[in-house]
Amino acid sequence: MAIAVYPGSFDPFTRGHLDIATRAAALFDGLIVAVARDAEKRHMFSLEERVQMAREACEHLPNISVDSFGGLVVEYIVTRGARVMVKGVRDSSDLEREAMMGAMNSALAPDVETVLLIARPEYAFLSSSLLKHVHQLGGDISRFVTPLVLRMLDDKSRDTRSSSDA
């Protein structure tokens, strides 16, 4: 069984992420979407919320499971019995970042290969942070996320507004 791991922050999970996960799931027997705990980053959504969004988006794909991890991604991959890490790249700055992380990960775990999938043009401009920014300014992002993610974003903005009104 060839199992691959698709790690990320997924804050929140977008249709761009879903496209990469769907394409990766077609290439491998199984795909684990691995949501990073990453204590250093300040996320809008909790780990549980990010896992919930990814699970709901991928539930129609039987060979995808969603999990979370902390610590080094390569250690997690080896623990799960996988040898491939999938990442999506949108542009040259993603490629530079992924090349650097890929080289470091390969130095840490030479048996783990990084496979980069190029984002489809319709998702090449999508990033979780840009979506959050546009949504906060009232822009319509419904095309780019699942209805559940949109609802969760709406709830967050309402919470933020009511706590700043108080």
Ligand code: PNS
């Ligand atoms: O969605 P992101 O923010 O691009 O995901 C980045 C992520 C979580 C995949 C990356 O930061 C990561 O692998 N973190 C785990 C910690 C780790 O192994 N760091 C060393 C990478 S060279």
